[in-house]
Amino acid sequence: QVQLVESGGGLVQAGGSLRLSCAASGGTFSSYAMGWFRQAPGKERTFVAFISWRGGRTDYADSVKGRFTISRDNAKNTVYLQMNTLKPEDTAVYYCAPVRRRYTTVPVTNRNEYDSWGQGTQVTVSS
Numbered sequence: 001q002v003q004l005v006e007s008g009g010g011l012v013q014a015g016g017s018l019r020l021s022c023a024a025s026g027g028t029f030s031s032y033a034m035g036w037f038r039q040a041p042g043k044e045r046t047f048v049a050f051i052s053w054r055g056g057r058t059d060y061a062d063s064v065k066g067r068f069t070i071s072r073d074n075a076k077n078t079v080y081l082q083m084n085t086l087k088p089e090d091t092a093v094y095y096c097a098p099v100r101r102r103y104t105t106v107p108v109t110n111r112n113e114y115d116s117w118g119q120g121t122q123v124t125v126s127s
Contacts, residue, residue, distance in 0.1 A: 004116060007020070016086050020036070034072060035047065038090075047110075047111065059109070069084075100115050
């Protein structure tokens with residue numbers, strides 16, 4: 001059972017940048033596609049970004065395309081989310097998780113197809 005720890009969140013002004021990290025332990029990290037999701041208070045957890053098990057395929061929510069970049073380093077068992085040109089509407093708790101099925105290459109955006117969520121990291125963007 002993989003365990004994940006997100007970090008890198010914080011308070012930033014609109015237009016600023018943050019890089020989130022998701023460190024994995026247990027399981028076989030390199031064989032799983034990974035996703036980033038976010039959840040604002042009182043809202044559903046929604047898809048942000050996807051990366052395939054080898055890192056060759058990525059996908060993003062329309063709201064973050066051109067601003068966010070997902071990447072992974074399998075040697076370090078870590079996935080990253082580079083967040084640029086942040087907007088107040090990006091404010092949320094950000095979570096990472098693996099796709100339930102191994103060796104996934106087709107983008108998966110449904111949160112119900114992920115498990116083993118981390119504790120999340122808070123991102124707050126001020127106006």
